[in-house]
Amino acid sequence: MKRAILYFVAFVLLITVVPKFLVARGEIELLTASEQSALDAELQRISDQYDINVVIQTIDQPQNGSISRTAQALYEKIHGDEDGIMLLIATETRDWDIGAHGRGEKIFFTAAREYIGEQILDDLSAGDLYDAYCLFAELCEDFMQKAEMGTPYTQFELPDKPLPDYFVLIAIGAGVAIALIVVLSLKAQLKTVAPKASAADYVRRGSLKIHKSRDVFLYHKVTSHTRSNNSGGRRSGGMSSRGNHTSGKF
Amino acid sequence: MAALLDYKCPCCNGAINFDSSLQKMKCPYCDTEFDVEALKEQDDVLEEDEMHWDSEGQQWEEADGMRSYVCNSCGGEILTEDTTAATACPYCGNPVVMSGNLAGDLRPDLVIPFKLDKEAAKKALQKHLTGKILLPKVFKQENHIDEVKGVYVPFWLFDADADADVRFRAQKVRTWSRGNTTYTETGHYRLHRGGTLCFDHVPVDGSSKMPDDLMESLEPFDMSEAVDFQTAYLAGYLADKYDVSLEDSIERANTRIKHSAEEAMRATTSGYTLVTTEASFVRCRHGKSKYALYPVWLLNTTWNGEKFTFAMNGQTGKFVGNLPMDKKKFWTWLVGISVVASPLVYGAAWLINHLL
Numbered sequence: 001m002k003r004a005i006l007y008f009v010a011f012v013l014l015i016t017v018v019p020k021f022l023v024a025r026g027e028i029e030l031l032t033a034s035e036q037s038a039l040d041a042e043l044q045r046i047s048d049q050y051d052i053n054v055v056i057q058t059i060d061q062p063q064n065g066s067i068s069r070t071a072q073a074l075y076e077k078i079h080g081d082e083d084g085i086m087l088l089i090a091t092e093t094r095d096w097d098i099g100a101h102g103r104g105e106k107i108f109f110t111a112a113r114e115y116i117g118e119q120i121l122d123d124l125s126a127g128d129l130y131d132a133y134c135l136f137a138e139l140c141e142d143f144m145q146k147a148e149m150g151t152p153y154t155q156f157e158l159p160d161k162p163l164p165d166y167f168v169l170i171a172i173g174a175g176v177a178i179a180l181i182v183v184l185s186l187k188a189q190l191k192t193v194a195p196k197a198s199a200a201d202y203v204r205r206g207s208l209k210i211h212k213s214r215d216v217f218l219y220h221k222v223t224s225h226t227r228s229n230n231s232g233g234r235r236s237g238g239m240s241s242r243g244n245h246t247s248g249k250f
Numbered sequence: 251m252a253a254l255l256d257y258k259c260p261c262c263n264g265a266i267n268f269d270s271s272l273q274k275m276k277c278p279y280c281d282t283e284f285d286v287e288a289l290k291e292q293d294d295v296l297e298e299d300e301m302h303w304d305s306e307g308q309q310w311e312e313a314d315g316m317r318s319y320v321c322n323s324c325g326g327e328i329l330t331e332d333t334t335a336a337t338a339c340p341y342c343g344n345p346v347v348m349s350g351n352l353a354g355d356l357r358p359d360l361v362i363p364f365k366l367d368k369e370a371a372k373k374a375l376q377k378h379l380t381g382k383i384l385l386p387k388v389f390k391q392e393n394h395i396d397e398v399k400g401v402y403v404p405f406w407l408f409d410a411d412a413d414a415d416v417r418f419r420a421q422k423v424r425t426w427s428r429g430n431t432t433y434t435e436t437g438h439y440r441l442h443r444g445g446t447l448c449f450d451h452v453p454v455d456g457s458s459k460m461p462d463d464l465m466e467s468l469e470p471f472d473m474s475e476a477v478d479f480q481t482a483y484l485a486g487y488l489a490d491k492y493d494v495s496l497e498d499s500i501e502r503a504n505t506r507i508k509h510s511a512e513e514a515m516r517a518t519t520s521g522y523t524l525v526t527t528e529a530s531f532v533r534c535r536h537g538k539s540k541y542a543l544y545p546v547w548l549l550n551t552t553w554n555g556e557k558f559t560f561a562m563n564g565q566t567g568k569f570v571g572n573l574p575m576d577k578k579k580f581w582t583w584l585v586g587i588s589v590v591a592s593p594l595v596y597g598a599a600w601l602i603n604h605l606l
Contacts, residue, residue, distance in 0.1 A: 191572050
């Protein structure tokens with residue numbers, strides 16, 4: 001029974017949590033034809049529904065070394081001055097950029113672009129472009145839907161950040177710990193025979209008299225710990241925002 | 251001097267016992283009640299230093315730790331261990347007291363009479379088995395009580411004044427933050443504590459047949475209800491004389507007294523994160539000892555070929571006894587609670603994340 005439980009727990013970890021930890025910087029997998037067509041259809045639907053272009057472009061590398069300038073130029077070339085939001089991915093240099101245009105700048109303000117960038121970063125780092133693109137579309141639709149309803153997100157009120165993947169492990173560990181506490185206390189009910197270590201029950205009341213009480217300081221030791229600014233070793237680089245663009249590395 | 255004492259009702263000549271609910275002697279045949287004091291003269295025989303025994307009808311022999319007596323009531327042979335001080339005739343049930351094992355130096359100073367009867371012991375066992383989730387279900391159903399016996403267990407009681415001198419190492423931990431850096435300061439101290447503590451009636455089990463941990467689990471006994479010893483209290487119950495000497499019992503009392511003295515000194519330290527004992531010296535003085543009989547109900551039960559012993563404090567009703575565990579139930583509960591608790595923890599974290 002004990003072995004069966006261990007195997008079960010190991011299996012659950014293997015299929016849920018471990019893969020996420022193992023894939024730090026994965027090989028970039030470009031979209032298949034069916035994925036591309038599905039994604040195109042979804043982006044078109046969202047764009048038509050909210051009258052804002054939701055665009056995703058994939059290139060080999062940015063021109064002139066700047067992903068943001070490349071993204072700006074590319075969007076203006078394709079869509080001119082139309083309202084929109086575009087995600088640009090450079091596969092060779094592993095750069096990403098999210099740029100907002102026209103009405104899109106109001107809906108996808110700096111904090112919003114940074115939030116969306118954080119959410120898709122894990123999938124981009126793992127090289128899973130399709131998942132990243134789908135999540136990008138989903139998040140863009142969420143922002144535009146809220147704006148249309150008259151309750152747009154603000155820099156002080158962004159969508160809930162999902163719990164990190166490793167929290168599954170923490171939840172399982174906490175569940176097992178709670179179970180152990182409960183079950184071990186039930187087991188303790190069965191054992192009522194134990195020798196008494198002390199004779200506290202037989203102390204004459206009021207008989208305690210202290211005639212010596214001295215506290216002597218010996219020495220002290222000070223240690224320090226500096227918190228790292230880097231939020232996680234898995235992600236590649238930080239992000240920066242300038243104007244209507246937010247970019248970074250993955 | 252008669253080797254066996256038994257108590258007869260002056261009204262109907264039936265065998266009378268000590269009734270725990272009345273705290274008096276009672277004849278089960280004619281319901282006449284007697285104060286224990288009324289039978290005190292029977293104990294005069296215990297004052298004699300030398301054993302006199304009438305060879306007619308009351309012969310006793312000693313062989314391999316056993317003794318044989320002849321019942322005054324029915325003439326049947328009563329075979330007991332040489333430490334037995336009170337028992338009942340196996341033939342007629344007549345309660346008898348072996349005065350030889352209670353005379354002179356073997357005479358107890360004090361006795362705490364039984365306050366709870368056999369029925370209370372049986373009910374306490376049922377209550378002890380109730381509500382134990384990991385107890386095998388069949389244990390309650392299949393176990394049968396082999397034996398319920400009320401026994402006066404011999405105890406050595408120790409009084410002592412303990413002088414304690416204890417040295418502790420202690421730590422005080424303080425943390426603070428400045429910017430991104432967290433600082434932790436650990437202060438190390440040496441604490442000296444010295445004092446006196448008085449102990450009264452620290453009990454040590456004087457019978458090698460009684461497991462020490464079982465007897466200690468029944469504590470405490472209320473000494474305010476202890477009375478001067480009289481054999482009449484033993485009528486209807488079993489009793490043993492001590493077979494663990496005073497000298498052999500002192501060590502156990504010393505260990506418990508020393509531990510308590512250290513804990514009392516430790517309790518006077520405060521404001522520290524961690525306190526550990528570095529050195530301890532406890533000296534006992536003004537030591538006194540007494541020999542007492544304490545009331546204990548013993549219940550034996552058998553299940554799956556294994557014997558289980560339970561004990562109830564015959565004065566306070568405290569019931570103890572280890573029970574078996576159903577391993578299958580243990581693992582089922584462990585897995586079941588884990589499966590329920592893990593998603594709840596995750597859900598709670600998600601909710602907190604959402605609210606924040």
